[in-house]
Amino acid sequence: MRALVHRVLPSSVLLRHVLAVLAALVVVVLVLETTSQFRNSQFATMSYYAIAAVGLTVLTGLNGQISLGHGALMAVGAYTTALLLADGAVPFPLAMLAATAVTALVGVVVGAAAARLHGPYLAGATLALAVGVPGLAIYFDGLLGGEQGLRVSSPRPPDWLDDALYFLTANDLTGAKYLAYLGWGTLLLVLLLLANLMAGRYGRVWRAVRDDEVAAELAGLRLGRLRVLAFVVSAACAGLAGSVLAMVVRLAAPSGFTIVLSLSLLTAVVVGGLGSLTGALLGSALLVFLPPAVTNVGTSAGLTGVQAAQLAPFVYGVVLVVVMLVAPGGVMGLVRSWRRRGLRQGGSR
């Protein structure tokens, strides 16, 4: 089986990743074209969670640094986007790039401080970051809109794209679908970049630092710099995610970047399977699709609206606990052990 995979797929890692992303792109188009507008909007939501989560998995899964503050970094990206898009002079791709760059810069500062901290101390500092940064928006309310936040005019689909897609699929390009395309296009690009990064030299040294700091340092690796770099990559992803969030939600407001957001990202990364991009995707899907599904099950089981709404966080919490007890490696850990067992039983080794 594996031999077959190797024969069919090109040997260059980069090329293989590009092919995989192209294949995924086709599927994304197929799925977005055949699902309802509401599902499209859910996919748009999933895309920004996933962009932030894959970035966090580089930091936490690969480099072993915990962050409870990625929500704050998303806020930086979202506010940058909101400010740049405000007067309509800046095209949105430029705003997304700027949001990524600004957040990466913030990542340098935070990462430099974080590189000195370990375990619970890092957790505490990043937690304080998650709670503190939204306060900036209230303090500088003249510029950042205070509690009410900044409204964002989300980009409208250009006519040529609408025409092209209509030609291909005979479907109109709705606002929700366009944002889903935007989000997933960005996500696939991020995945391509991160997959290459993780397969390459930096992936190896980050893992080395995570697994044994002393050995890595003896081997001549400069730990501080590597840690900061991991933080910067991860922050850039969070900033980009924040930018997509601002355009999908059409608002950047402090109440959108509470500690709940930061903690949700961490749960997504761990429940999916720490260190795995696929796991981060799965975890993000859980964040987006589980709560409304539970609420709807609750409602159709005869609960009142309020009870059904309270059921959703309850089930989410229980799922977190159960997954960690049943599958300590997250969903991807489970998948891997199944695959290993399957191989052993199939005798293909």
Add this chain to the structure above:
Amino acid sequence: MSRPARHRGLVAGALVAIAALVVSSCGAGGRPEDGEGGGGGGASDVGVTADTVKVGAHFPLTGVAAPGYSEIPTGAKAYFEYVNANGGVHGRTIEYVFRDDAYNPTNTSQVTNELVLQDEIFAMVGGLGTPTHSAVLDFLNGEGVPDLFVSSGSLLWDQPEQNPMTFGWQPDYEVEGKIIGQYVKQNMPDAKVGLFLQDDDFGEDGEKGARAYIDDQIVAAERYAPGNTDIGPQIAALQAAGAEVIIGFNVPSYTALSQLTALRLNYKPQWIYSNVGSDPALVGALLSRFSEGKVTDASLIDGAITTEYLPGVEESDDPWTRLWQKVWDAHGGEGKLTNYRIYGMSQAYTFVQALQAAGPEPTREGIVEALERVGGELRGPAFVPYRYSADSHAGLSGVKVVRISGDGTKDLGPVQVTDNGDADITEHTEKHAPPPPDGIPDVQPVG
């Protein structure tokens, strides 16, 4: 063995992403445009069938903002069920769907997508909160969904040019601030006034209204960040500034906190709370528990001044309160009738009026047009009329100033109405009419 596995990571990732997309898209049903939206014969717009009209709303049902606010939709639901049990509106029953946004604008945008695109509601009725609702303002107006009676007194909802589908409902904070300001000016012209403000548009608009009359009397303005429950420093600063009257634009839990903090400091100014924060029944119940314990004086909130625009649960003789009690007893769920539930019922009542005015074949544009044409003439549970017209989507036009006394309130002056900006405050002399005998409005279709 782990190396090739790692290289395959992305391939696997892509496959799982695909699987996630495909699996989760199952059960989505057909696209709404191709759906049976037009079925049922005689239906006139999205969310309207021959025998139903579907409306929706977003509320914080979980999390920090849930206490209190989560009761509003239960009240609205009870009233809609009462109307349905009595034949509905133009033969249609009203289906009411409300979803949880946990007071987080990111969630609001998701649940509003769900309401509009999945549940295919005809209109949004009573979506709650300023930051939350402003996240969906553009979306609702872009999709042409009537966005009626937002549960917030922000000035954002009155922009008919920019947001033609959006209507406010409760008196906005500026109007309330003006009427309170004028009351203080006339009755306590020499008092030093302190402001206790929530640090958002609520406090800001209220301050603007009050300052229009008593700018020279204000000695301090202290703001609290919502969520920060230690307001000792703010109250201590107001005390240090020598404020004899404190006007609070705050939510009910902070009314209780401000009373407890003042108690600790033995600080006894004349408190004036905005309507949002007073709810005498709720605050009284919260504070009475302490008096059972070691705090001696009966009701801390007794003697505080506030404003009213709806008869509350404590005025059990008012014909409107009697109606709400009857509705709640017949169709409510667990719990008692509260002022939050009365708020929800009153909004529901206003929606029924609007739906009647939109005629037997309501359309989204039709209901907006109907509100613009006759909205200013509608009378209901509120003491004052709405300001609805083609040029204004602002809600109720005024309040009356009352003093909290025992379990109820005593009027301190007449019902007053005004508008934003420089508009004068005038007395509203029209008598408050009781509800129709069957408790269901009877508004004639427009046009």
Add this chain to the structure above:
Amino acid sequence: MQQFLNVTLGGLAQGAIYAAFALALVLIWRATRIINFAQGAMAMFTTYLALVLIESGQSYWTGFAVALAGGLVLGALVERVVMRPVEGGPELNAVIVTLGLFVALQALAAILFGATFQSFPAPFGLRGFTVGGTTIAFTPFSVFVIGSVVVVMLGLVALFRFTDLGLRMRASAFSQEVARLLGVRVGRMLTLGWAFAAVVGSLAGLLIAGGNLVHPAYMDAVIVYGFVAAVLGGLESPAGAVAGGLIIGLALSYVSGYLGSELVTLAALAILVAVLLVRPHGLFSRVAERRV
């Protein structure tokens, strides 16, 4: 001057509450090397138990005792049932389990007790003392709060320093293998550590609730500042937790009173970062600086 005094006293009372919460975190950290994010939710739950009893006509102290006992049972139960399987595994897994518990318990409380504000009585007066004709922001109940925290801290120090049980608990936390070889029943020590911590957490919950409003999410703000206080103090030492709590309580009170309440969260961040950059393991840690 009076304002300064009142802001200071208010900050001390608030700081004592953060300290109580930080003490509970420190206990669990010392016992199992886990940060318990469910601490606040567990405390909220036991506080509701007390409230239910008090509402049904029992005295405050009955409710108080039952809440502490409930904490003991809940702590032991949580350790045995959901924490045991993830102890010793990847540290993030334990974090996620406690986060899951936090979310689930909070939702459960909303379902069982309702998502409404309720007032919680205080056993002592809520009126400030009068000194020389002016009233200061220090009440009999504040005395009770600060007294309780001091007693708990001294109790913990005594437990760890002077008792056989404390020694065994420390040994289990320091090295499970060695402790086991020495005949310490490590599993039981871990359960005990969680149970004690939950009692202290429940106490913090009751102290915060007293003379205040409770709702299912009322502990959320305390969780963050309590955690910051524990980290500030160094996570290892009960005295550090108390010092961290008081520092945070006082500092935030001054910021809120003189600079504005919107800066409180930023101030907490600034203080923590400043301290950690100088002392990466907190103010009171005796751990040697890591070499890497």
